[in-house]
Amino acid sequence: MTLLLLSAALVVPATPPGDWRFVDETTRDGRSVVAFRTVELADAPTRPLDPSDKPPAGAKFGSVGVGPGGRQRLGVVWHAASSTLWFDENGDGRFSATERHSLADKPIETKIAISFGDGVKHERAVMIRRRGDGIAWAIRGYTIGNVTINGKKVAGMLTDGDADGCFDGAGADRVWLDLDGDGRFDALTEQFPLGTAISTDGAAFLIRPAPDGLQVQVRERPGENGTCGLMSFASPRPELRSYAQITLANSANWSS
Ligand SMILES: [Ca+2]
Ligand SMILES: [Ca+2]
Numbered sequence: 001m002t003l004l005l006l007s008a009a010l011v012v013p014a015t016p017p018g019d020w021r022f023v024d025e026t027t028r029d030g031r032s033v034v035a036f037r038t039v040e041l042a043d044a045p046t047r048p049l050d051p052s053d054k055p056p057a058g059a060k061f062g063s064v065g066v067g068p069g070g071r072q073r074l075g076v077v078w079h080a081a082s083s084t085l086w087f088d089e090n091g092d093g094r095f096s097a098t099e100r101h102s103l104a105d106k107p108i109e110t111k112i113a114i115s116f117g118d119g120v121k122h123e124r125a126v127m128i129r130r131r132g133d134g135i136a137w138a139i140r141g142y143t144i145g146n147v148t149i150n151g152k153k154v155a156g157m158l159t160d161g162d163a164d165g166c167f168d169g170a171g172a173d174r175v176w177l178d179l180d181g182d183g184r185f186d187a188l189t190e191q192f193p194l195g196t197a198i199s200t201d202g203a204a205f206l207i208r209p210a211p212d213g214l215q216v217q218v219r220e221r222p223g224e225n226g227t228c229g230l231m232s233f234a235s236p237r238p239e240l241r242s243y244a245q246i247t248l249a250n251s252a253n254w255s256s
Helices: 002-007 238-250
Strands: 021-023 060-066 072-079 084-087 100-102 108-117 120-131 134-139 142-149 152-159 174-177 191-193 198-200 203-209 216-221
Touching: 060 120, 060 134, 072 108, 072 134, 084 108, 084 120, 142 203, 142 216, 174 203
Parallel strands: none
Antiparallel strands: 021 142, 060 072, 072 084, 084 100, 108 120, 120 134, 142 152, 152 174, 174 191, 198 203, 203 216
16 A cells, blocks of 8 residues: 555656557457447538539438547548448548549548647548448557556557547557567457556556557556546456456447
């Protein structure tokens, strides 16, 4: 207890910049690490289309939100009967010839530039696929690197759980930590929702990534004063605790 409180003020040194990198893939160790999110569709667009953009009668309208807070909104037009998909990938409010697609069983993939704040911008691939009568999107890729926990270098991975392309969403995005050092990320015991304290070797930690997932801070904190924790640090069964966390997170996000 005393040790925990003393250690509360310590900040574990941040991982050196550049240690984390983006990997433009949909899977890791054979497991899908992208989460598709349903596009909310309406009968009319929230802002009028350009008069020369004439969608098929009966088309639905929505948008894909990316970047911090999902504030970078890219317009979508979807007409299920003709498999017509328009996606305003450059965000200019128009739907040019190259932004008009036919969406069959296979997802379409197209590149967009996402602004992560502070002038940081990266090109990312957005994937759009059918979901029921509607459509869903995901941003491809994850980041990997190392963090220092209890003085030990631990491999980590960040995955985007809410399809905004950012890796810092509390309760939505995930951090994976190879706590047992076997070179793999165990889905049950080494995957955690961001914003929850992670307990290992008697100490609890919070993982704080930058929005683009390319810089990660680790902060140590005691369980008694934790404001974000979903778990009890006193639990003698960490494996059950992790499982409960994951179950809780799975019931509340869009990753299906
Ligand atoms: Ca996210
Ligand atoms: Ca492992």
